[in-house]
Amino acid sequence: MASIVKFLRLLADETRLRLLLLLQKEELSVLELQEILGMGQSRISGHLAHLREADLVQDRRAGKNIYYALSTQAVHAELADILAATARELPAASRDAKALRVVLRKRQDKARDYFNQLAGKFGRTYCPGRTWEGLAHMLLTFVPEMTIADLGAGEGTLAQLLAKSARKVIAIDNSEKMVEFGSALARKHGFKNLEYRLGDIEDPPIRAESVDVALLSQALHHAVRPARAVAAAYRIVRPGGRIAILDLLQHQFEQARELYADTWLGFTEADLHHFLDDAGFREIEVSTVARDEQNPQFQTLLATGQK
Ligand SMILES: C[S@@+](CC[C@H](N)C(=O)[O-])C[C@H]1O[C@@H](n2cnc3c(N)ncnc32)[C@H](O)[C@@H]1O
16 A cells, blocks of 8 residues: 555545445455446446555456455455444445345356256266266265275276275286286385285185275176186175176177277176175175267176175
8 A cells, every 4th residue: 555645545435435345245346346336337447446556456357257356455454444434324335235145146046047957967968077087086085994805906096096095905916017017006106005916806815804895897807707706706805895896788899809808798787696696795786887978888887795
């Protein structure tokens, strides 16, 4: 602020006091200030320019709009006292406060109208920033402290996510290179609770009844004997522990054998149900949870059960 004289001269104007009083309560655009004060744009902009010059007001651009607010320098006791007296003494101040509430309600209504129109379609509509990866990160923060076996872990994309919350994650894979790469990645990211072991999912090198959860994510269709892999998962899970399998719904895309080294062209929901049931799991649930947009439109099955 240049000087006390300049400060007092600035405040010796009813419109500027009303503006400051409003901006003390809320950040507002010129259009919103016009609506509240019932004044023209050039008059309001002129006053705002003076207040900004004196560092009493600051502005922020958001798209086509510029929003004004009381500047951080302006938040001091003298100004607060003057504005409190203004609020008490100026009859226009209470009218302005009511008009401000109307303007703020309109702002909310705009967003509400948008979502009101989207209701029922929102699940299929593009929502900036909403990704399955983001949702997975959030949901994984709820994973309780437990020991998880990631069977057919690959590089350990899932294992590493889980290791952020789990007590321990044991990642099994029969590819030396995957185990080497995954171990190096875990070291690089500082995971002390993530251990890679070389082994087959049909007979994983994990002590019986030592894990809370066994996961098979896109691994079962690589097993020569998938039923045996599910039975092995049953063996390593503690009583009360759970299994979760993500795999492909049975498909006809024969090239998958060459392209992705797939042994099985997915499974039917009944196949997975039988594997789990025969292994001894109960409370079995199997459902199709996702479908690729691009051809050959693979679909994903989720199967869960409890020991
Ligand atoms: C398609 S990747 C899935 C990786 C990881 N689970 C994921 O969801 O990102 C399949 C992985 O299973 C491993 N795999 C295939 N057959 C296996 C077996 N019999 N025993 C252990 N790992 C196996 C492969 O080496 C590969 O890393």
